[in-house]
Amino acid sequence: CLRFTQVDYFGLSSDEFATSMIVSGPSLKSVLQTCLVIPQPVPPLYFLLNKVLVGVFGSTELGLRLLSALCSLGTVYLIFLIGRTLFDSQVAITAAALCALNTTQILYAQTARPYALALLLSSVSAPSCSSGATSSSGTSCCAGAASTTRTGSRPRPARSATSPAP
Numbered sequence: 001c002l003r004f005t006q007v008d009y010f011g012l013s014s015d016e017f018a019t020s021m022i023v024s025g026p027s028l029k030s031v032l033q034t035c036l037v038i039p040q041p042v043p044p045l046y047f048l049l050n051k052v053l054v055g056v057f058g059s060t061e062l063g064l065r066l067l068s069a070l071c072s073l074g075t076v077y078l079i080f081l082i083g084r085t086l087f088d089s090q091v092a093i094t095a096a097a098l099c100a101l102n103t104t105q106i107l108y109a110q111t112a113r114p115y116a117l118a119l120l121l122s123s124v125s126a127p128s129c130s131s132g133a134t135s136s137s138g139t140s141c142c143a144g145a146a147s148t149t150r151t152g153s154r155p156r157p158a159r160s161a162t163s164p165a166p
Contacts, residue, residue, distance in 0.1 A: 012061060016112040020064055023051040046114035064112035071116040072109030076100045078123040085127060 012020060022034045031051045035044040050067045057063035079099045083092030099105060108115040 010061075010110075012064070012112065016064060019047065019050065019112045020059060022047045023054050023064070024059060025051070028052075040114075042114045042118070046117045049117070050112070061112075065110055068111055068113070068116040069109045071120040072105055075105070075116065075120045075123050078120070078126075082123070082127055 018038065018040075022038060022040070023031060025031050025034055028048055028051055031047050032044055035047055040047070046067070050064065053067050054063045057066055076096050076099050080092045080096035083095040105116075105119070108119065
């Protein structure tokens with residue numbers, strides 16, 4: 001699997017040293033306290049999960065990067081499930097392959113930072129946006145929310161095929 005190929009080949013980057021420092025505390029409570037002392041641009045979930053894995057696999061490059069690699073694998077699987085749910089198996093396989101071979105995703109999978117977890121959590125939330133939730137006018141709720149956010153106004157109701165053009 002590309003996400004695990006040479007995952008420990010390169011040394012830690014400065015950002016990964018920050019992750020190592022945060023998860024090196026003796027307890028989960030100390031990880032939370034360190035996240036307050038060394039402010040991170042993300043909530044501490046990644047560091048708490050990584051602390052557990054580092055406790056099992058050690059604070060080596062592999063131990064620090066394992067959570068990101070697993071999250072990235074989970075994302076590929078979720079992309080497949082989303083593609084199969086919304087379209088068909090052929091689309092699902094193509095989408096999963098594109099995600100699996102994306103060099104940025106491989107880089108995130110091999111970095112001891114929370115990027116791969118953020119993508120996994122985003123992928124988990126995506127199906128809820130397309131689960132068939134529609135308003136009474138037939139407009140997708142997510143599409144309506146996106147257009148409201150983008151334009152600052154409510155979307156126009158969808159016209160049916162029998163409605164006259166404006």
